[in-house]
Amino acid sequence: MPNKGLSFLSALLFLAVWQGLSSYLDSNTLPTPATVAVVFWKECRSGELPFHLGVTLLRLVVSFIIAMGLGCAIGILLGRNKKLDVFFDNWLVIFLNVPALVTIILCYVWFGLVEAAAILAVVVNKLPNVIVTIREGTRTLDPDLLAMARCYRFSRRKTLIHVIWPQLHPFVMGATRSGLALIWKIILVVELLGRSNGMGYQLHLFFQMFDVASILAYTVAFVSVIQLIELTILKPLDRKSQQWRR
Amino acid sequence: MVDIHVTINNKTFATVKAPTIADFKLSLNSGEFVCLVGASGCGKTTLLNIIADLDHDYDGDILVDKQHKIPKIGYIFQNPRLLPWRTVRENIELVLEDQHAASTIDALLETMQLTQHQHVYADRLSLGMSRRVSIIRAFAINPDILLMDEPFVSLDPPTARQVRALLLQLWQHRPHTVLFVTHDLREAIILADKLIFLSATPMQIISEISVPIPRHERHNEQAVETFRQQLLNDHPKISQLL
Numbered sequence: 001m002p003n004k005g006l007s008f009l010s011a012l013l014f015l016a017v018w019q020g021l022s023s024y025l026d027s028n029t030l031p032t033p034a035t036v037a038v039v040f041w042k043e044c045r046s047g048e049l050p051f052h053l054g055v056t057l058l059r060l061v062v063s064f065i066i067a068m069g070l071g072c073a074i075g076i077l078l079g080r081n082k083k084l085d086v087f088f089d090n091w092l093v094i095f096l097n098v099p100a101l102v103t104i105i106l107c108y109v110w111f112g113l114v115e116a117a118a119i120l121a122v123v124v125n126k127l128p129n130v131i132v133t134i135r136e137g138t139r140t141l142d143p144d145l146l147a148m149a150r151c152y153r154f155s156r157r158k159t160l161i162h163v164i165w166p167q168l169h170p171f172v173m174g175a176t177r178s179g180l181a182l183i184w185k186i187i188l189v190v191e192l193l194g195r196s197n198g199m200g201y202q203l204h205l206f207f208q209m210f211d212v213a214s215i216l217a218y219t220v221a222f223v224s225v226i227q228l229i230e231l232t233i234l235k236p237l238d239r240k241s242q243q244w245r246r
Numbered sequence: 247m248v249d250i251h252v253t254i255n256n257k258t259f260a261t262v263k264a265p266t267i268a269d270f271k272l273s274l275n276s277g278e279f280v281c282l283v284g285a286s287g288c289g290k291t292t293l294l295n296i297i298a299d300l301d302h303d304y305d306g307d308i309l310v311d312k313q314h315k316i317p318k319i320g321y322i323f324q325n326p327r328l329l330p331w332r333t334v335r336e337n338i339e340l341v342l343e344d345q346h347a348a349s350t351i352d353a354l355l356e357t358m359q360l361t362q363h364q365h366v367y368a369d370r371l372s373l374g375m376s377r378r379v380s381i382i383r384a385f386a387i388n389p390d391i392l393l394m395d396e397p398f399v400s401l402d403p404p405t406a407r408q409v410r411a412l413l414l415q416l417w418q419h420r421p422h423t424v425l426f427v428t429h430d431l432r433e434a435i436i437l438a439d440k441l442i443f444l445s446a447t448p449m450q451i452i453s454e455i456s457v458p459i460p461r462h463e464r465h466n467e468q469a470v471e472t473f474r475q476q477l478l479n480d481h482p483k484i485s486q487l488l
Contacts, residue, residue: 148323150299244367
């Protein structure tokens, strides 16, 4: 496959540029790929990296599920109900535009430096995006198919599963992908500000010690995990639900 | 099977001032195949949507067996409206409530010559096949009344003829009260027991004419054409209409 070779080549080029730059600069602030790999291996052996990565991933999964579930429900509701949509539109705009840092600080101030506050902060940041995406998707639902479902007396459940959900699927996948990226960026800030474990907390420590090699090692680990999620969960899900297309 | 009486005093869309349908009365006897013939845009689809309970915004009354209840509707829309992400068989199964209808579906698929294609996604069917599936779907629920909104439009003539023949075969197997909308007089004569001619907006009935050609003579194009000419000569109003 020439495409596979091409993407392998591009990865190789990336590493080469990195290696070249760091040898040329010869500075502690840009360690070579090899140094990062050694640190990565040491952190894995000591159990530090898996632990903090695991904690962060757990937070990611919990807040992701809450945000997607709530977001889909509210998004469909607003997309289907014009009055509700008009009423809550302003709220949505407000929540979309509150800076992530502000919600995080407010959550910690109001609810204390606890796990629930951390999760809540992430959910509040992500939720409006999901709602907006799903609402747009719901507005594009085919009225002909909905009329058919009504005419043939489909129950609400049946309509949702067989008529609405398949049409929303591309929007849900879009919200999932952008959501994962957004959530994991916010989660690190949440951890940095008010938790004593997780990737964000660790990165904060490394920052204070100017330990760039460790920072890069953790970054590599995280990017790999997200790629793994994409390849093993999202891509197959996409393929399965799109197989009806010509 | 049931008798159905439709009265629409007034149906006016919010976007237009003049009523689309006014002082309209229609009675369907049980088991009758009725064709509504009228120019495009005269309000035929609106009428079907009102009967199908998809449009509540009108002043009027629908009586099923002299009661105010919503009849069980099998609606064959102008576009097939299948769920593209479900297979042919799943599309039919979805409209059925009980899960033990396999033999009904098998028989219907067989009659419509779709047994081979039952596990194909609806998205991959040709238009003629999609139309056949939507016909099966409507028959499958054993409806009080079958509504058909120009179901053969935009099919090429041989395919239209084939699907029409299959439809008639199915209907003779399982008689239902049918309300069939078309603007093709020849098609109407081939299919109907009774023709109802409709005026332009506001839609009203111009005349009701029974088709005297016996069922087994309907494939005789000469007989159909003769009746059509006679109809147009006897009723100048109708020839204006079409």
